[in-house]
Amino acid sequence: MSVLPIEAHCTHLAPLRAESRRRMTVVLALTAAVMVAEVVGGLFANSLALLADAGHMFADLVALGLALWASHVAQRPATAERSYGLLRLEILAALANGAALIVIAGGIVLEAWRRLQAPADVDGGLLLGVAAIGLAANLAGAVVLHRGHGHSLNERGAYLHVLSDLLGSVGALLAGVLVLVTGWAAADPVVSALIAGLILRSAWRLVRESVDVLLEATPAHIALHDVHARLTGIPGVCSVHDLHVWTVTSGVIAMSGHLVVVEPAENQRVLEEARRRLAELGIGHMTVQVEREPMCE
Numbered sequence: 646m647s648v649l650p651i652e653a654h655c656t657h658l659a660p661l662r663a664e665s666r667r668r669m670t671v672v673l674a675l676t677a678a679v680m681v682a683e684v685v686g687g688l689f690a691n692s693l694a695l696l697a698d699a700g701h702m703f704a705d706l707v708a709l710g711l712a713l714w715a716s717h718v719a720q721r722p723a724t725a726e727r728s729y730g731l732l733r734l735e736i737l738a739a740l741a742n743g744a745a746l747i748v749i750a751g752g753i754v755l756e757a758w759r760r761l762q763a764p765a766d767v768d769g770g771l772l773l774g775v776a777a778i779g780l781a782a783n784l785a786g787a788v789v790l791h792r793g794h795g796h797s798l799n800e801r802g803a804y805l806h807v808l809s810d811l812l813g814s815v816g817a818l819l820a821g822v823l824v825l826v827t828g829w830a831a832a833d834p835v836v837s838a839l840i841a842g843l844i845l846r847s848a849w850r851l852v853r854e855s856v857d858v859l860l861e862a863t864p865a866h867i868a869l870h871d872v873h874a875r876l877t878g879i880p881g882v883c884s885v886h887d888l889h890v891w892t893v894t895s896g897v898i899a900m901s902g903h904l905v906v907v908e909p910a911e912n913q914r915v916l917e918e919a920r921r922r923l924a925e926l927g928i929g930h931m932t933v934q935v936e937r938e939p940m941c942e
Contacts, residue, residue, distance in 0.1 A: 666713055669803050672786040673709045676702050676810065679782040686775030690768035692820070693760050693833050695775055697753045697840075698813035705810060707745070709803050711738050732894040733859070739801065740855035746809065746848030753841040757834035764830040772833075773821030780814035787811050801895075805851055809844040816840040861891035864898055867926055875922040876904060881911040886939060890928065899930040906935050 680702035687695030723730040790804040816836040823832035854865075863869050867890055876885045888902040900923060906915050912935045923931055934940075 666717065668789050669709055669713050671789055672803065672807055673706065673713065675782045675786045676705050676709060676807070679779045679810070679814075680706065682775055682778055686771055690771035690775070692767050692772045692817070693756055693837050695772060695779075695817055697756060697837050698779065698810065698817055702810055705807065711741060714738075729893060732897065735894055736855050736858045739851060740859070742803070742805070743848045743851035743855060746805065746844055747852070750841040750845040750848065753844075754838050757838040757841070760834035760837075761831060764834075767820075767824050767830050767833050769821050769824030772817060773825060776814055776817035776821050780811070780818055783807060783811040783814050801851065805847045809840075809847060812840050812843050858892045858894070861889075863890050864892050867898070867928070872900065872923070872926065872928070875926070876902065876919055879904075879915055879918045879922070881906050881908060881915050883907055884939065887934075893930065897930065898928045899932070900928045901932040901934075903934045903936055903940065905937070905939055907937055909937065 680699050683695045683699035683702065686692070687699055718731050718734055721731050786807040787804070790807055816839065820833045820836040823829055823836075857865075869888065869890060872890055873885055873888055876882060876888075883905040885905070886903050888900075890898065890900045893899050904915060904919070906912055915935065916933060919933060920931055
């Protein structure tokens with residue numbers, strides 16, 4: 646049996662995770678500043694778009710704080726009680742962030758509906774000014790997090806929060822223009838509802854991907870039949886069975902399986918070739934049981 650320890654495969658991710666924490670800290674400070682500005686501006690302008698976005702940003706502060714904490718705690722070494730350590734805490738944080746975004750989107754839609762029934766006067770000029778400040782800050786935050794959102798589901802959750810903030814600022818800006826140019830007060834809740842729809846779409850994808858990891862689904866970019874074909878194609882391997890591929894946490898993909906090899910003298914060569922072929926698919930942690938005859942159906 647060949648077992649390549651998880652810790653060895655996480656070492657190369659440590660600099661990425663440290664940089665991820667630095668990026669999220671910067672964005673946390675930006676988000677806090679914009680939230681305060683939008684609360685004040687929303688109250689004075691009587692704007693749902695600004696207040697909804699400020700409420701959304703408050704949730705983002707909590708989400709970013711959770712993502713930072715999870716990223717830090719996940720680096721703790723494995724123990725006898727937790728052989729994988731706390732790596733999946735980042736996935737739980739991503740799931741919590743996605744669920745929070747869904748709740749926020751629902752709240753914005755309900756408030757938009759209420760405002761459509763009884764449109765309120767909105768100070769378009771103030772709305773426009775505060776929205777412009779929020780747009781600039783959120784754009785900066787999105788740029789900071791964009792670089793690392795692809796390798797970490799946890800950071801992607803934080804990135805989606807900031808991206809939805811950016812959309813909120815764009816919507817508030819659009820609502821301000823419409824109110825100023827046309828005097829149509831309903832533009833504020835209408836734009837807010839559209840933003841909520843975009844937030845909901847991103848949140849659902851994040852929740853779905855997080856759940857797939859927790860349920861140990863085969864990663865979307867890896868086909869199980871391809872893994873099977875690569876292993877059965879190794880000279881000396883008669884058959885492959887009990888094959889599983891799953892994601893431990895962002896950037897750490899694992900595989901386990903049974904390989905039937907008739908000649909025991911070939912075992913080491915087969916394992917080395919299996920490791921090389923699986924590495925081409927991005928599978929870094931491999932656990933293989935080599936058998937002369939199938940021992941598991």
